[in-house]
Amino acid sequence: MTARRLPNSGHIDRTQALSFTWDGEPLKGYAGDTLASALLANNQQVLGRSFKYHRPRGLMSAGVEESGALVTVGQGARRDANVRATTQELYHGLVAQGQNAWPSVRLDVGAVNGLFGRFFSAGFYYKTFMGLPPFEWGRGTGMWMRYEKIIRKAAGMGKASRAPDPDPYEHAHAYCELLVVGSGPAGRAAALSAAQAGLDVVLVEQDAVLGGDSLSQPQARADLAQEIKTLSTAGVRLMPRTTAFGLYDGGVAGLLERVTDHVATPAPWMPRQRFWTLRAQYTVVAAGALERHVAFGNNDRPGVMTANSARIYLNRFGIRGGEDILIATNNDSAYSCAQNLAQAGAHIKLIDARDTVPRQLRAQAEQSGIALHTGMAPLNALGTKGVTAVELAQGNPGNWRQAGVVECDLALISGGWSPIVNLLSHRGIQPVWDAQQACFLPAPTTEPLALAGSAAGIWDQAACVRSGQAATQCALAHLAGQPVPKADQPSGGWEGAITPLYEVSVPRRNPKAFVDPQHDVTTEDIRLAHREGYVSVEHLKRYTTLGMATDQGKMGNIIGLALMAQALGKEIPEVGTTTFRPPYTPISIGALKGRNIGGHFRPLRRTPLHDWNLKQGGTMTMAGLWHRPWYFAGTGETIGDAYVREAETVRRTVGLCDVTSLGKIAIQGPDATELLNRVYSNPFAKLPVGKARYGIMLRDDGFVMDDGTSWRLGETEYFMTTTTAHAGKVMAFLEELLQTRWSNLRVHVTSVSEQWAGVAVAGPLSRQVLESCTEDPGCVADSTLPFMGVLETTLKGGIPCRIARISFSGERAFEVYVPSDFGPTVMQALWDSARPLRGCLYGLEALGALRIEKGHVTGAELDGRVTVEDAGLGRMASDKKSYIGSALRKRPDMTRKNRPRLVGIFPRDRREIFNAGSLLCAADHVEGYGEGWITAVTHSPALGHWIGLGFINGGYGEWQNREVIAADPLRKGNTGVEIVSPHMFDADGERVYG
Amino acid sequence: MLRIPCPFCGTRDHSEFSYGGDASVDYPALDAPAEAWLEAVFQRENIDGVQEETWQHLHGCRMWIIVERDTRTHEIHSVRPAHPGMAQTQSPERGPADRS
Ligand SMILES: [Zn+2]
DSSP: OOOEEOTTOSSSEEEEEEEEEETTEEEEEEETOBHHHHHHHTTOOOOEEOTTTOOEEOOOOSSTTOOSOEEEESOGGGOEEEEETTTOBOOTTEEEEOOSOSBOSSSBGGGGGGGGGGGGSTTHHHHHHHTSHHHHHTOHHHHHHHHHHHHHHHSOOOOOOOSOOOSOEEEEEEEEEEEEEOOSHHHHHHHHHHHHTTOOEEEEOSSSSTTGGGGGSSSOSHHHHHHHHHHHHTTOEEETTEEEEEEEGGGEEEEEEESSTTOSSOOTTSOSEEEEEEEEEEEEEOOOEEEOOOBOBTTTSTTEEEHHHHHHHHHTTOEEOOSEEEEEESSTTHHHHHHHHHHTTOEEEEEESSSOOOHHHHHHHHHTTOEEEESEEEEEEEOSSSOOEEEEEEEETTEEEEEEEEEOSEEEEEOOEEEOOHHHHHTTOOEEEETTTTEEEEOOOOSSEEEOGGGGTBOOHHHHHHHHHHHHHHHHHHHTTOOOOOOOOOSBOOSSOOOOOOBOOOTTOOOOBEEEGGGTEEHHHHHHHHHTTOOSHHHHHHHHOTTOSTTTTTTTHHHHHHHHHHHHTOOHHHHOOOOOOSOSSOOOHHHHHTTOSGGGSSOOEEOTTHHHHHHTTEEEEEETTEEEEEEEOOTTOOHHHHHHHHHHHHHHSOEEEEOTTSEEEEEESTTHHHHHHHHBSSOOTTOOTTBEEEEEEEOTTSSEEEEEEEEEEETTEEEEEEOTTTHHHHHHHHHHIIIIIOTTSOOEEEEOTTTEEEEEEESTTHHHHHHTTBSSGGGGSTTTSOTTBEEEEEETTTEEEEEEOOOSSSSSEEEEEEEGGGHHHHHHHHHHHHGGGTOEEOOHHHHHHHHHHHTOOOTTTOSSSOOTTTTTOTTTSOSSSOOTTTTGGGSHHHHOTTSEEEEEEEESSTTOOOOTTOEEEETTOOOTTOSEEEEEEEEETTTTEEEEEEEEETOHHHHTTSOEEEEETTTTEEEEEEEEOSOOSSTTOOGGGO | OOEEEETTTEEEEGGGSEEEEETTOOOOOTTSOHHHHHHHHHOOOOOSSEEEEEEEOTTTTOOEEEEEEETTTOOEEEEEESSHHHHHHSOTTTOOOOOO
16 A cells, blocks of 8 residues: 555645654644544554454544554553544644554564464354363353453453543533534535524534535535534534434433544643533434445455545545555445546546446546446455455356456445434334345334435435435424424435445355454354354344444444345345444443542532531541541540440430431421321321320331331421431332322421431430520420420520430430521530530441440341331331231231341350351351341440341240351351340330430 | 423423332222232233323422323323322413423
């Protein structure tokens, strides 16, 4: 191949030379070049090594379908593998490297794989390694994994960087009435006519420059520039460098905008890529068509590419790809390419697989000095690292005989055109085979979208423009709610009909002919799969990996289908096609994640006391989305020291804990009591005003959903608290009940979780703390506020508050709620009075220790598989009333005696430690799932040793005085434990009365 | 992604909504026998076509709505408030408040 940049042609900016390196070699290109065109202009032939056989590969195309020039761009953490050189814009300082080769793509040791080609044929891995004896013994997996490693080393693609991606990405949203995909003649016509009709239009183009096929026309681009200016003036939002990678329900399109992939040193505040979710009322797909290859011997040699790509390199980039060029076609489209190249001074030999060629085309060829031969096709490319000649075949498809050799340094192939129907396939619109045009066309659809241009199989440019305008008429009718007109632009537009041509071969010669060059799938692989009994295209695809490379079969799918059809003795439509799925072209994981990483991975909820807690030296932990204080370590204290001290202090004096994250729901209305009585499993009908009650809610299926308290503030008003974890679920469930099932109940539920800050004041001295903070110290006396009493009063400074005497720790305790903004002030006041009493602040870890000692259940126990009885709360559930879950909680399996029940756990040797998550097993049968499990453990300051909560079949009654093992095979091993009552501390509950 | 026309807010992405369940289920009275509850809670048709389902506009107006959706195409045929009283206030003449 002797490619060279021609003087004064193409649409590159010759005043802006750009330096870049290819495999360490400094080269030059121009602004407006792609990496591919710059490499071609520098006459670089071997740009890659193939997946399995390490065959040398060069440019095969000029676009997204590229399967040869897959390269690695960038360095260090910004190294990006498998980049198509044809779509990477050149920038100053770009560093590109060949991949899947050592030491370089030009001299690759791995090429020896090619000599053992038969070992890499379809299904080879499965057949060879899956059949090995170890598989029969059941130990095969390890064997397979060992071989797989070797195979993966031999076959492969570029290597991704292992460093974290340093680039920012962004998510963006947009809306429009009409989305136009593609800025070729059809797309521009659709966008302009729609904008002129007053529609809000977005035009996306994957290329850096708008124009589509118009960019590869030899004429000057002045008209195009004017046309794009008109579009912009008409109000069309133009989005170049943006790929519509998927179409989804409801007119949603996924767009990927490459914001700085073409910039040498992007500004640090610019995202590398932007992931758009665009909602469009109507979509016009004018995505164009891709030119097909033909399978013939060594058709993957560098220097073999599609005819249209040579036309693009010539007219857009000013590069003539060769001097002696063979063009092989089966349709009219390659003739203009031949003419352009001849005018650029190349010697052209044009062979056409058809017997007859339209007279006008023949005359044009002759005028341009092109030697035209009909009834001929390429049979085998010669040359190793680049094509030097092509053996020809004569005859007609299916009946070829060898016919001489033609020397050439570039072989251009046109095997017909495949409209880009991928986006429609995303919408479930299966393409239909059009035998006349030898391509798949989309079936009619009721979706709000229309096709235009060559995506609809229209080859004539003027007809493409008309089809774009017609598509706009469809959009306008749809938006006006009128019947959508049928497309009146017929497909086609060539003077002579295409002759289908997928493969050229002659008997007794079988050089490698590639169908899917990116995955090294050959014609022989397809036939082998057929011989082995594969008949469905979906199976064929998976067995041969045809179409499963990064180009998703853009290059080889149709040839593969045609060969399969031929082998089966069927027609292509009978064989069908595989479904294209998003994304149309690869998109980076970075774009999908956008800014949702690190601290932004999920929303963060802070309580109003957050800063206050931090100021007091609190260490935070995640509880769902909430940040809650975990422990408050004193000087030199570990977490273990801190929580033990905190828990001890609560039992001895008093402790304060931020409990704002509990769910809080205002329940108001004449039927509020009725609602609570229906959703709680325990009675609520007779709860007096000024009292709170602990309640357990079940789901419809009878399992425990959540527990919490409800405070009766008035005749028709309650204040409900839920667990932190289930706050949202409980709220949505109450709303569901009131709106869908019990719409006659006169009740409003309102989430007030954000409105109230909450503090638990717990410990024998808790009342003293409150006394010094309330305006009326007497209001918290035992007589006015007994256990489970509720009070609305004011704190010093006139701060309104709600206090209930509720205990989670088992000590005399209060929950105090104040409007959120008063949170820090009130917390400070409480702390000021608690500190002199030798009180403490305590966090989630101490809270856990206290509640485990008491056997109080929480999220770790209420995991959705637990009945009220399992949780040891069976006595609370009413048998006298009906409530949510009351019918189904009586199912036989939920009432059987040997269900896992809540128990307490002590280590047999009190000095021992054990882990949450351990399985509980009978000592003589440590096996399988055991008899139960441990949900929570803590060191108990009150008892002086480690304790746990868990579930075991049959519960305490069944296991007391029996030897039990806590099995933790992956961490600690076995620990001997005792099963005890879950109420491990103050079993009679005297301390709450203090 | 589905786009659901909320009768109160207009058309919104389905990520603002949370799926409830089969809207055709008539939940029995709380004191109904277990068999009736088994039927309501566990027995579901796997519909190939149009079905009514409840959704909540969780990150919007928080209203429960009934969506008539085709399980094959995801086409949404109708949307109405789940609360019968609310549904009545939205007469066809007034139409859904589609301010998408
Ligand atoms: Zn809404």
